[in-house]
Amino acid sequence: MSRIKEFNLPDLGEGLTEGEILSWLVKVGDTIELNQPIVEVETAKAAVEIPAKWAGVVTRIFAEAGTTVEVGAPIVAIDTDPSAGALPEPSADSLAAVEVAPAEGAVEPGMIGGPAPGGRTAVLVGYGPKTTSAKRRPRMGTPAGSPTATTPAPSPTAPVSAPPAASAPPTAPVSAPPAVSAPPTASVSAPPAVSAPPTAGRALAKPPVRKLARDLGVDLGTLTGTGPLGSVTRDDVQRAAARTEAVVVAPPTAAPAAFDAAREQRIPVKGVRKLTAENMVASAFSAPHVTEFLTVDVTRTMKALERLKGRPEFRDLRISPLLLVAKAVLLAIKRHPMINSTWLGATNEIVVKDYVNLGIAAATERGLIVPNVKDAGRLTLRELAEALNALVQTAKSGRTPPSDMAAGTFSITNVGVFGVDTGTPILPPGESAILAFGAIRPTPWVHKDKIKVRQVTTLALSFDHRIVDGELGSKFLRDVGAFLADPEGALLAWT
Amino acid sequence: MANGESEVGADAPAGGFVQLLTPDGERVDSVTTDGGVTYSVDFTDDEYRELYRDLVTVRRLDAEATALQRQGELGIWASLLGQEAAQVGSGRALRPQDMAFPTYREHGVLYTRGIDPIMPFGLFRGVDQGGWDPNEFKFNTYTIVIGAQTLHATGYAMGVTMDGKTGNPDGEAVIAYFGDGATSQGDVNEAFVWSGVFNAPIVFFCQNNQYAISEPLERQTRIPLYRRADGYGFPGVRIDGNDVLASYAVTRAALDHARNGEGPTLIEAYTYRMGAHTSSDDPTRYRIASEVESWKAKDPISRLRTFLAKQQLADDTFFAEVDETARTVALDLRERVLAMPDPQPVTMFDNVYPEGSPELDAQRAAFARYQASFEGSAH
Known part of the structure; x- marks a missing residue:
């Protein structure tokens, strides 16, 4: 050994x-x-x-x-x-x-x-490398055990796939006559992005993928596999086929050398980034999003916040405008419960929730996460402030447990901290609405019929149009705005 | 329950527990509970030393298994780190005729039954189904389903009574192991009801290691677990689960209680899982480091070592020899685990029916032919 x-x-x-x-x-x-x-x-x-x-x-x-x-x-x-x-x-x-x-x-x-x-x-994962004697079923029509059995015979297209240089100019094969008459394998080797590695053996691929490649006329030997051990996946084959089509249909007659691999950085997609991407795609393409905007004078909210900071109950607590936005959302949900619901396509049901697990989008070193405050509607303002602080602290330290991120019912994304006015947020999967809260800026504003400098912000509400109609979404957003315009008044009037 | 001396049990949870060896290695002569039962041990010097050897060996074997899992040689491992005293003490209290029903973490009990420690490794390596003859070893197969074994144990214990093997000082008793999380299972509560009502000769030994995977104890119960026994009509005792002497003394008494036909007992061994739930778990996500640190000070092995050294029952030569022997046993285990043969595919037809069946036999033959069609096949 x-x-x-x-x-x-x-x-x-x-x-x-x-x-x-x-x-x-x-x-x-x-x-x-x-x-x-x-x-x-x-x-x-x-x-x-x-x-x-x-x-x-x-x-x-x-x-x-x-x-x-x-x-x-x-x-x-x-x-x-x-x-x-x-x-x-x-x-x-x-x-x-x-x-x-x-x-x-x-x-x-x-x-x-x-x-x-x-x-x-190669063995099953997790169970140690073994040097067992190789065995496989005899292949029909091939001499068993012949070392050449797995080496593909040189194909007519071999010269095309042979040059290992990935930067082969794309114009050469493309300038060939429209490939309708060409054998399908010939055109496959054309795409410039296919960097054929100097593979000594046959390309790795599962049998169904091999069949797919054969059906689509894709030569596996010309592909760089993205699957395990560099194997060619179904997606690889389909991408190659799509490229081939594109090349055949619309040849870029004068493609400039607009790409320089040395000046590109490739970041592997993994962890939180991967999860975020999957959630975003799942949400964006399953729930029809509508976004509405409302610009609000929040001067009174800012003053209320200052008064709160002066109160003994809040003396030892860090509080930000986000706290009152959260409060506004919770009160508005109470007035419009349908906004706090989930679309269940599988059972043809809308689940309206009497509890609010209030999600707060947090930027962390590992990426975007949306932990939520459980049953936030039942908390006092101080408890809510503590819960929000704890949530953000935990998120920043990277210790948010999965349970904190599960079962959110409504989310707030505080893009204002990055200095932007607003955005069109994408719904976290399973939630029907999300509020983006923009930067608060001193702005000329008509106040009591005069132009005054007031603290103004823009709210954006995205909602799932399957559940929430424009009317409901508008009323909800208007109520959130009304609270922020006059928090004390709204509290007296609504609670 | 009350402890005899005030400084003893200073580390006890509210309500106290039976402790015969403090974390500082101080021996407590005896403890009398509120129920009027007095617990003590009377070990010879050799017996103290052998208990120490058990604890060290069991921990060393467990560490080797954890390493083997991290090296890809085991699919999964459930470590007992921190729970050695609860397991060794209760395991050594068993008599040869007693039957034990383990979970999947009772490697220490298995060891004290005199069983070759490699026995469960086929399961964790994935080369067999983890089956063995429970009657041969008086040790049931590892049970993965949480709490299920308490019902099996109850049924077994009721059978012991029906066989007329209880009611005398040399009768048979049964012990069922489970964790704090299992106490929330219906199975465990049913087992309590049945064994209480039928006065089954059983000891329920709950290792309360404070976490049901990630769920803390306060998500399992509003009262100390041992007090659950009140509701089922049999005695409940809490012990310092990191004290091998208390574990031995209380289990011994409870087993005798059972074998004399006086019914079940619930023992709550108050302990702490120092490692992960299994190798697939990351405890730093739900436990704080300071909590783990505070339990390190209550380590079951170091307190017995302190006691042995203070009492001059053992010296550094002895401790070094124990460590070296444990290392040898662990390395031997490693070699034998690595040498475990992979199962032949055709063995999946074994143990389906005791007598086989024509259809199964045909399937086996067809599969064997298929296997034989591979190049270089030995069968």
Whole structure:
């Protein structure tokens, strides 16, 4: 057995597919003991330290801190017998071979029991690398075990896919005659964005994806897979097919070199960003949004806030205009309960809630999160202020538990803190309305028939038009505005 | 309940608990509860030392398992870190004829039953279903379903009575393990009702480790858990779950109570899970560090070590030898876990029916043929 052993990222928590390297506790050259903590990894479930599986010397770190690694990919190599002296040459070769998946072997790369990057043997996630003898069903019509069996025969299109340079000018293939008469495989190799890596073996793809590629006339060998172990996914094939179509239909006759990869930064989409994106897409394309705007004179709200700060009950508390906006929303919901509801398409029901879990959008280092104050309608103003402060504190420290983000019923996004006037917020999934609260600015305003400098802000209310009609949305927004224009008056009149 | 001396149990929750060894390693002679029961232990020097060895070994094996999970060699692991005393004390109190019903965390009880610690690893490594013969080991299979084993244990205990094996000092008793979260399950409450009504020879041993995964104790109960027993008509006792002596003394007495035909007892072992619920859990999301720190001061092993050293029952040579032996046992466990054979696919047809069935046999044969069609297949 080789003295250099590679440690692959295991499934740290029942069905995880990837983890982010937070920090290395060792470096190349360090001597380590069995079970010594060597690296901290964060998964979707927890941040954990991984203990060394073998004693020895760290010879290589494959994934630096900050990178996201798929379960099963090597993260560190350990020389388990450093006392035996310098490494023999073959080991160095085998390390170099890590970069490129070996194409030989009776089993296709990436298949269970087959070779995977790093000379490993691919197995089910989480259950350790095994060097079992490869086995697979005999393929009909191919000599079993032949090492060439998995190497594709050179196809007529091979020369096209051969140049590894990704920056091949797009004009060359495009200038070919309209590809109607061309064989479909020829046009596929045209798109410039397809950077064909120098694959020694056959492209990785699941059988249904292979069929899809065949049906759409896409040559898998020309695609860069985005799936696990670089496999080609259904989306990859469809994107390639779409590109092909676009190229055929509308050839960009004089495409300027408007793209310079060296000046682009690629940020992996993960964690909160990924979740935010999914929620936004889910909401934007399922709930028809309408947004209304109202500009309000909030001078009295600001004065009320000053008076509140002077009161003994609030002396030790930080309060901001957001508190009174929240109060305005809670009172307005009481007057218009339908705004606080959920559309249940599955059962054809609208669920109107008698409780308000008031969400506050918070910008954190990890991205946007919307924790909510549970049953906010029952809180006194002081309790509400404390709850909002606690919510923001927890969010800023990155410790918001999932329960705080679940079951929101109405949300406020305080874009004003960023100095902008307003926006058209997107509904958090499951909620029927969201209020954006813009910057408060001294503004010339008609006050008691005279132009005065007043504190003015703009409110924007987005609502789910399946539930909330323009009339209800307008009345609700008007009430929020009325409260902010005269909070004490509204309190006396409404409660 | 009241403790004999005022400085003892200073770390006890409101209502007190039975403590025979303080966190500072001070021995308490005996404790008499409000119910008038006096608890004490009378160990020889060797027995004290062996209890210490149990605690250290159990913790070391648990640490090895946690490491193996992080190294991808186990699918999941439920660590007992912090609960060694509750498990070793109650486990050592069992007599050979007594039957234990564990959850999935009772590795310490399993160890004290004299069972090879590798037994549950097939389950956690995913190479078998975690089955073994409960009668052979007098230790039921690990139960994942929360609280379900309390009903199994109650039924078993009622059977013990029907077999006429209770009512004498050498009778049989049953112990059912569960956690604080399980006390909210219907199963556990049903088990309380049935064993109370039928006077079953059972000890309900609740390790209250303060969290049902992430839910704190105040989400389970408004009164101390041991007082739940009042409502079901049998005695309830709370012990310092980090005190191996209290765990032993109270469990021993409760088991004898049961084997003499005097019915069930609920023991609440007040303890703390120092690690995660399982390897899939991140406790820093719901617990504060200062709370964990405060429990570190109540560590079950360090208090016994302090006691042994103060009483000159053991010296550094002994402690070093115990650590080294535990390390050897753990490394042996590691090697054997890594060597566990993967199950053959065709074994999925085993243990479906005791006698097999024609249809199943046909399926097995067809599947074996399919398997044999793979290149290099051994079968």
